[in-house]
Amino acid sequence: MKQAIPIIEIMSKDPITISPDASAVEAANLMRSRAVGSLLVVSGGKPIGIVTEKDFVTKVTAEDRKPSTVKVKEVMTSPVVTVDPYQEILEAAKTMADLQIRRLAVVDDDTLIGLITENDILKVWPALIEITRERAEMATPAEGVGVGYCETCSTFSESLNLHNGQLVCPECREE
Ligand SMILES: [Zn+2]
Numbered sequence: 001m002k003q004a005i006p007i008i009e010i011m012s013k014d015p016i017t018i019s020p021d022a023s024a025v026e027a028a029n030l031m032r033s034r035a036v037g038s039l040l041v042v043s044g045g046k047p048i049g050i051v052t053e054k055d056f057v058t059k060v061t062a063e064d065r066k067p068s069t070v071k072v073k074e075v076m077t078s079p080v081v082t083v084d085p086y087q088e089i090l091e092a093a094k095t096m097a098d099l100q101i102r103r104l105a106v107v108d109d110d111t112l113i114g115l116i117t118e119n120d121i122l123k124v125w126p127a128l129i130e131i132t133r134e135r136a137e138m139a140t141p142a143e144g145v146g147v148g149y150c151e152t153c154s155t156f157s158e159s160l161n162l163h164n165g166q167l168v169c170p171e172c173r174e175e
Helices: 023-034 053-061 091-100 118-124 128-133 169-174
Strands: 040-043 046-052 080-083 103-109 111-117 146-149 156-163 166-168
Touching: 023 040, 023 053, 040 111, 046 053, 046 080, 053 128, 080 091, 091 103, 091 118, 091 128, 091 166, 111 118, 128 169, 156 169
Parallel strands: 080 103
Antiparallel strands: 040 046, 080 146, 103 111, 146 156, 156 166
């Protein structure tokens, strides 16, 4: 095994963020001017979703919608899953594998401080993604991994967790 690497060492700091009420045009222009492929969607200082170039292709262009009339919150992927900056990248890779996602928001003390992507991990430890994908079926996700809208009842929650394949709030996990 390699020496433990904390997430904070390889994450991108000061991720570029956008409001859920911004238009798809504003988001696309921001991505172009900052040369990034994704933006964290932040409301009240908290990450609630991620919007990527792919979201625009599949949810705006492919559906023949006018980008200036589409809001970021309509096309973003939510909830966004968060990790602690001082956890090892192994934990981030496991979470990505368990939830089949490629990006995690890094949150320290309720403050958004970074973004870690599968590519960031691949750059420093290429084998890790494969290892964790293979064992993903056996893994148990940590408590309170997600922040955003429950996939069952659509209530905002800061402790979404995987339940029957969906990220749901504590109330829906009890049912
Ligand atoms: Zn719920």
